Amino acid sequence: MKLYMFQVAPNPTKVRLYLAEKAAAGAVIDIQQVSVNLPKGEQRTPEHRARNPFGRLPVLELNDGSYLLESLTIIEYLEECYPEPPMIGRSPLERARVRELERIADLGVLLPVGRIIHATNSPIGLPPSPEVAEHFRKILPEALRYLEAQLADGREFVAGTHPSIADCTLEAALQFARFGKVVIDSQFQHLLQWDARYRERTTAKSVLVM
Ligand SMILES: N[C@@H](CCC(=O)N[C@@H](CS)C(=O)NCC(=O)O)C(=O)O
Structure with missing residues (x-):
């Protein structure tokens, strides 16, 4: 999988902190992080709009080549795929x-x-x-x-x-x-x-x- 992100931008940062916490706690999630430069407007290029028509970050590219949008959706998808250790609680x-x-x-x-x-x-x-x-x-x-x-x-x-x-x-x-x-x-x-x-x-x- 690939995570399209940009440093400091808060919505991608949420997902990146989540990934760092999961990795530190032993989960193995194979995700390459790819930077899309927001101040340079790379999110508005046809290449990025093909990933996300809204021209925003983060985007998760799945292994079948499809894309997931929305930071919380991405986190919840990963949490369902990799439930241990839980980052949304147990009960x-x-x-x-x-x-x-x-x-x-x-x-x-x-x-x-x-x-x-x-x-x-x-x-x-x-x-x-x-x-x-x-x-x-x-x-x-x-x-x-x-x-x-x-x-x-x-x-x-x-x-x-x-x-x-x-x-x-x-x-x-x-x-x-x-x-x-x-x-x-x-x-x-x-x-x-x-x-x-x-x-x-x-x-x-x-x-x-x-
Ligand atoms: N609700 C979306 C918001 C995404 C969003 O607004 N991302 C910002 C970065 S934090 C962005 O890509 N902004 C670029 C732009 O609006 O041109 C999410 O949670 O993923």
Whole structure:
């Protein structure tokens, strides 16, 4: 299989952190990572649109030559193919909790961070929009507050004692925030401590560049 990705871009980074965690825990998933340069517009070439008509990353090319789009779909497909060790929990309730936290990290942190960055200083040249940036700056603290309250119980990882896809999505979002100079307020101290801890992991170091 091949994963089309670009460093720092948060949606591919989620999948790459997931792959790094699985590999570190012993899963053997044969995936070659292929870079598609977003600032240079390579995602809009006919070659990439043949993989993904929306011109986005990540894309997973399967061994039969077909493509899977959408970061979470890719992760869930891989998790079903390679269930051990679990990155979405084991019991139905554990799996629901991990998914809940992952969705909150994605829709409540990654999405607003992305909108703020693309509305202020878009690395792919989107036009600035102060109104959009302001709207998402107001929304961002809601999910940060929720995650801060979860992490305040001293848990090691976002969903508890083991790394999960919620850590991958949250860290992908926070790396993009650092890239785009979106500052996470120091009131979110447990979240910032989790971030510092998570970035010390060998898995994180193998993927993150900032
Ligand atoms: N919902 C999609 C979002 C994909 C997405 O927006 N990817 C960004 C990179 S993080 C992209 O390729 N942007 C390029 C563009 O819009 O031109 C997913 O989760 O995979």
